[in-house]
Amino acid sequence: MDSDSEDSFEFEVEDETTHVGGDGSVVPNSLSRSQAWNLYVSHAFSTWNARGYEFAAILFTAAAYPDTLVAAALRMIIVYFSMILFSGWVGNWVEHSPNRLRTLLSTIIVNRGSVILGSFFWILILSQQDLVGDEASFVLPSNAVIKGIGFAVAVTFGIIERLSSSGNLISMERDWVVTVAAPVGQAYDLTHLNAVMRRIDLVCKLIAPILIAAVISALGSIRLGVVFTGLTSLFSIPVEVFSATRVWNSSPVLQAPRAVPPPPQPTAATQSRSWLARTRQYFHGFEMYFSTVVWVPSVALALMHFNMLTWRATFITYLINVGYSLNTITIARAVGSVFEITSTVITPRGIRYLGKTRRRHARLPSDDDDESGVGLIAGDHEEDEGEDRDVQTVVGLQRFGLWGASWQVVNTIPVTVALWAISALKEDESLSAVARRVVGEQASPNLAWSIILFSFLALSRLGVWVFDLTTQQLTQTLVPAHQRSSFAGTENSVVNIFELLGAVAAIAFPRIEQYRWLALASLVSVVISWAMYADWVRRQRGHLVHWEKLAQGVRLR
Known part of the structure; x- marks a missing residue:
């Protein structure tokens, strides 16, 4: 993955270090x-x-x-x-x-x-x-x-x-x-x-x-x-x-009146209160959403909600039906939660570490920029240090988010393979196993495949929450302040679209032996999510991997 940055890139970071009070005075943020x-x-x-x-x-x-x-x-x-x-x-x-x-x-x-x-x-x-x-x-x-x-x-x-x-x-x-x-x-x-x-x-x-x-x-x-x-x-x-x-x-900055966007001017269509006008107003939020620079990471994260290899009701029902006890499921879920919580500990450190760049040209747009687009050189002036830290934070978010999405893909592959193997073994149960079920005994799933399933499932939760945290802060940082709440509302709609698709897919494939196809669809959705985010990072950063440095390292060996 991207380990260093010496290229130029452009993005907009909203300045939140100060706030203008109601009397026009500038109030520094502090907590x-x-x-x-x-x-x-x-x-x-x-x-x-x-x-x-x-x-x-x-x-x-x-x-x-x-x-x-x-x-x-x-x-x-x-x-x-x-x-x-x-x-x-x-x-x-x-x-x-x-x-x-x-x-x-x-x-x-x-x-x-x-x-x-x-x-x-x-x-x-x-x-x-x-x-x-x-x-x-x-x-x-x-x-x-x-x-x-x-x-x-x-x-x-x-x-x-x-x-x-x-x-x-x-x-x-x-x-x-x-x-x-x-x-x-x-x-x-x-x-x-x-x-x-x-x-x-x-x-x-x-x-x-x-x-x-x-x-x-x-x-x-x-x-x-x-x-x-x-x-x-x-x-x-x-x-x-x-x-x-x-x-x-x-908090004076919270008490200060917000800069509320002006309401849209009424038109003949909106005044008519027709269904067409309401539909246009609804989709206006999506127009704003897809006009931002971070809609791709947001959609990529939302796509993760289609993943049915998570601790949702359908997956738990599947595990119970293939022979796992409720105690086993509870323990496995608790272990996964430990990895989820761990993501909140390592993410700030990962952002700081991967945000340490040696940049030649890093540009933050400002009102003083001329049409030539020449940016500021970080470190030229003492007053640019805060901007330099903002740039490094965004770089760290992009990089560590990519690591999180990649970690999710890598660990979802063995989860899918294990689930397919367990489903296949379930279908090929011997007559003795069937006889045990007849007398009230449930045949236990294969131990080796079970260890693979639950181990990599727990590890995958680390990646998805790293991706979630970094994407959240990217949207907090790169979406203009007057659009953040509307963006978040539309983002929630997009998330629920994929949640709904997951529920519909579970209804369309209700039988236990069909869950393997839902697992495969989940893996595909995770890969597509990674590809979307990786392409976005490549376009923002200009590259994903420093191939020339990688080749240099190989030659040194």
Whole structure:
């Protein structure tokens, strides 16, 4: 891979080291330890609730419709489709909201309210007689129509929960964090904040589902699990509001009014409120998205969400059906989570290391540049040192992101091969293995292939989250400030397009023996994602590998 850079390249880095206050004064960005910890606490509670309800809704749906996967698949498709339609609107709303605190608190209140109200309808669904029996203290008569209506309302609140969670994440990651981040190289710079907040997300992703499952198991009631989920959302509201308010009250740059983009001028088409006008307005967000310099890395990362060799419901169902115990799956998933969390530790170091370049010409556009396009020479002036650090950060992001995507491809190949081998062995089971299943014993998958499958699957998670972190910071850095939130909303729509395609593919190939083809499709999607990103880096950097230096090194040997 690219180990050094001596070429010219151009990109735009938004300056976030200062902020213009409401009185016109320039306020330098700074973040104290107390502010950072309050920011982390608010984000942790939001992420905990989002990750917990995401898992809980799967359990509630399975308990409400225990004899079919149709309800679970239908809920996933409806939620994904709604996110595709409305995520862009959420991002646009965040972008046009002048008060940062009011925007963030609105997402918190709406999110927690939707979970609490949704929990009420889940209780009604799960209290029907055919699901709880006659021995329960609170039982409702079974009624398929009422159950269907309750499920539809619960799914609707689930959509609101996902959209408000998305708005909270956009407001936090694309506005608050970028605004308060310290200059590059200082404590609490953007790379550090991104890594810590992603680490919080991954820890919540690991622990929140385990806690909910443990509570349901200990209490012996799925309905009490619903109550636990609703109460958790209720009690977290004051903590989140208090933490976010403390950060806002102590930060002049957050309190300063945002530069809100002017609303589009009304035309005859928009005034008519026709479906064609609304469609054009919807696709305007995609026009903006694909006009940015970083749409290729963003789409490449979104394509990773089609990958079905991840710990989603379909993959877990496949593993159970081929003979893996729930304990084995839980342990393997936990090991993978350790590698995911490790990515947040090594990414800042990798960005700094690979960003150390010996550049002859590195250019950042400025208003003083003439039409000849002659850039600044890093190090010529003391005032260029901050710009030089920004350049090095972007170089490090590009390089380390490519390493992450490459690591994902390299480790996905043996995962796919192992899954094909396990599926083939499953089909070729001997008569004795079939006989064991008849008497109630499940034939265990091949040990060697199982070790390969779970080892490389865990290693692959390191690469995908390195790629995720670096791409996130590239979009934070290279997308203009007045477009960040709208970009993030449209980006979320693109992510959900590939999530939806993955769900549809799982429905189109529902049999266990067909999962090998889904695994192959997943490998193809990962390779395409790598190719898109590698081509983008090549066009930005002018090369991927210094072949002349590689040849020189070979000759020296």
